Amino acid sequence: MLKQMISVPESAYMYWKETVRQMNHIGVGSLIIIGIISFFTGAVTAVQFAYQLSGSYFPPYLLGFVIRDSMIIELAPTLSCLVLAGKVGSNMASELGTMRISEQIDALEVMGVNSTAYLVAPKIFAALIIVPPLIIISAFLGVYGGLLAAVNYGIAQEMFEKGLLYMFDPFNVVIMLVKAYVFAFLIATVSCYQGFYVKGGALDIGKASTRAVVFSSILVVLFDYLIAVVMT
Amino acid sequence: MYWRESMRQMNSIGIESIPIVAVVALFIGAVTAVQFAYQVQDFAVPMYYIGFIVRDSMIIEMAPTITCMILAGKVGSNMASELGNMRITEQIDALEIMGVNTSSYLVGTKLVAGLITIPMLIILAALLGIVGGLLAVVLSDLMPLGVYERGLHLFFVPFNVKMMMIKGFVFAFILSTVACYHGYHVKGGAIQIGEASTKAVVHSNILILLSDYVIAEILL
Amino acid sequence: MIEVKNIKKHFGDKKVLKGISTVFEAGKANLIIGTSGSGKTVFMKCLVGLLEPNDGAILYDGENFSQMTKKERKSIRRKIGMLFQGSALFDSMTVEENVLFPLNMFTDWSTKEKMDRVNFCLERVNLVGANDKYPGEISGGMMKRVGIARSIVLNPKYLFCDEPNSGLDPQTSLLIDELLTDITKEYNITTIINTHDMNSVMGMGEKVVFLHQGYKDWEGSNKDILQSKNQLLNDFIFASDFLKALRKGIDNVG
Incomplete structure (x- = not known):
């Protein structure tokens, strides 16, 4: 599928227009869910880590440090992308599946449009452009959620902020972005593949979209581990 | 009839989700171990703490939450598209005309199946997550097996397991009802089925994390 | 032939x-x-x-x-123009955008030329005033007409x-x-x-x-x-x- 995509576009404008539409679809459509989820993930992590450590000898300001690093290294990229696999991945698969079943893809082919390039490439590009900023937003909101929850739990805000600034390693942000690009690519390609090759009827579109979610989730955690091993 | 349908659902929710839950849990456990080791390498934290952290993170947070988010993507979207497809192909109308109570026959059985199987899947996820952490630690030569095991026995609080089970039941309830609601009330055609299944995933994910926080606040 | x-x-x-x-x-x-x-x-x-x-x-x-x-x-x-069994209109586009699509893809005409051609084709299939509707909002017969208009737009x-x-x-x-x-x-x-x-x-x-x-x-x-x-x-x-x-x-x- 990826090989078929490489060809001269018929009209660059049309491809750009489709890419923008997809960016809007993926980005704006997912902003709210990513926002809410990151906020609560940060909050939960704070409450639970505070609880987990309450019996041990960690100083309380470490909470801010732990939240910041957990969000950046693991929770923001992985959790967001698992959620995106559920939302964007299933969406891409069912959109392409519907186009396949209702012969819209055949219609493009008969017109002489390279349907793989026109339908799949803009989705992958849009995902690569829009997912990393979503992850960055997610990291910020997660830390903010952690801060509010920690204050609520009885930890002084200054303490938390001290932890936030403690031993910041910019390399962690690099890890986060690498994960973001890899996951975005995985979700988009897996989901497009599942949707593009649907055969049958409406029920099969549902199955393809479930497969898209399942396979991209598995690949996301698999690559999460591989990246963690290679980069840390 | 109802029992048979519940069994069928338990098979499709429970048995068919074992592979994905297992794979995800193994890798989440492994990642947690590797990254915790990396995060604390500059501190004077004893190595056996990794076992303790992996165990508690898996039980309190990762096993119930991540598993249920994955299940929202797999089982939830499946339930929504199955019911949505039955709705638009008029199968639900056909059942109604036969005099079957469709909400209890189609939705009730899914809910029961979800409440029975999902907590079991979460227990499996917690165990496999701990195994995943163990494998990662041993494979990357971070520490000997014995040290990790020592961490596993450290500060064990049985209450955490109870919390995991409470989360399991609440999340199972959320994802079955949300998914069935969106699927049952589909109007239109194939595109609307896709939309319903996406909505099922999105709304259950949000509600799962929201209740995750609420449960943590109340119980801790 | x-x-x-x-x-x-x-x-x-x-x-x-x-x-x-x-x-x-x-x-x-x-x-x-x-x-x-x-x-x-x-x-x-x-x-x-x-x-x-x-x-x-x-x-x-x-x-x-x-x-x-x-x-x-x-x-x-x-x-080649082709009319499909289910019309195969692109659901994400309006009637007008569907007919416009082949022109946008394969011609370098000006916007006015393209719109004239689209309106001509839609009139030819007796479909006027539905330009901004989406395929989901029109009847099967209308969808066929849009399909025909789309398949003849490139002559x-x-x-x-x-x-x-x-x-x-x-x-x-x-x-x-x-x-x-x-x-x-x-x-x-x-x-x-x-x-x-x-x-x-x-x-x-x-x-x-x-x-x-x-x-x-x-x-x-x-x-x-x-x-x-x-x-x-x-x-x-x-x-x-x-x-x-x-x-x-x-x-x-x-």
Whole structure:
């Protein structure tokens, strides 16, 4: 599928227009869910880590440090992308599946449009452009959620902020972005593949979209581990 | 009839989700171990703490939450598209005309199946997550097996397991009802089925994390 | 004109087309008829290249489509319009954007030229005032019209229609048939239509090809059908008791 995509576009404008539409679809459509989820993930992590450590000898300001690093290294990229696999991945698969079943893809082919390039490439590009900023937003909101929850739990805000600034390693942000690009690519390609090759009827579109979610989730955690091993 | 349908659902929710839950849990456990080791390498934290952290993170947070988010993507979207497809192909109308109570026959059985199987899947996820952490630690030569095991026995609080089970039941309830609601009330055609299944995933994910926080606040 | 020479297609062991040869002339509505499973759809998909035939040749005005490179095929495809069974309109686009799509993709006309052409085509299919509606919001008959408008927007030389009447009421079917016949005459298009609607066959079939189990069993014009002694064709065309009675009446008068 990826090989078929490489060809001269018929009209660059049309491809750009489709890419923008997809960016809007993926980005704006997912902003709210990513926002809410990151906020609560940060909050939960704070409450639970505070609880987990309450019996041990960690100083309380470490909470801010732990939240910041957990969000950046693991929770923001992985959790967001698992959620995106559920939302964007299933969406891409069912959109392409519907186009396949209702012969819209055949219609493009008969017109002489390279349907793989026109339908799949803009989705992958849009995902690569829009997912990393979503992850960055997610990291910020997660830390903010952690801060509010920690204050609520009885930890002084200054303490938390001290932890936030403690031993910041910019390399962690690099890890986060690498994960973001890899996951975005995985979700988009897996989901497009599942949707593009649907055969049958409406029920099969549902199955393809479930497969898209399942396979991209598995690949996301698999690559999460591989990246963690290679980069840390 | 109802029992048979519940069994069928338990098979499709429970048995068919074992592979994905297992794979995800193994890798989440492994990642947690590797990254915790990396995060604390500059501190004077004893190595056996990794076992303790992996165990508690898996039980309190990762096993119930991540598993249920994955299940929202797999089982939830499946339930929504199955019911949505039955709705638009008029199968639900056909059942109604036969005099079957469709909400209890189609939705009730899914809910029961979800409440029975999902907590079991979460227990499996917690165990496999701990195994995943163990494998990662041993494979990357971070520490000997014995040290990790020592961490596993450290500060064990049985209450955490109870919390995991409470989360399991609440999340199972959320994802079955949300998914069935969106699927049952589909109007239109194939595109609307896709939309319903996406909505099922999105709304259950949000509600799962929201209740995750609420449960943590109340119980801790 | 499209010439088909000994087309064969099989899926695994299942032989669907067992050697079909025929000629479709320009300015005529050419109908392909046959029972479900007779290979009509596969035949049409082979003609437009959505499926590759295993043997045989398809000549578009003398040019061998089967042996063309990808690039040559694309240039032929720009001259092909196709109306799909379910219309295959792009759901994410309005009626206007659907018809505009091929122009945006393949021409470098100005916006005004493109819009003029779109409006002309929509008027041609008697669809005015629905420009901003989405495919989900219009009726099946309207969707077919949009499909026709989209397939003729680039002035095709060849027009393929896969069961243009499926899912339409008899009156709307008739209107669509008339529209297709008119467009064929007006622009001298080679039109090829897959159908099992007997009204269409008798009304517009200047050339009818009858497929049976992967073979061409009969061909001729709609007028020839009444004279034909081909048993399979008669069973297919005059399937209902009503039509059988009608046929008897015609025979008696004749």
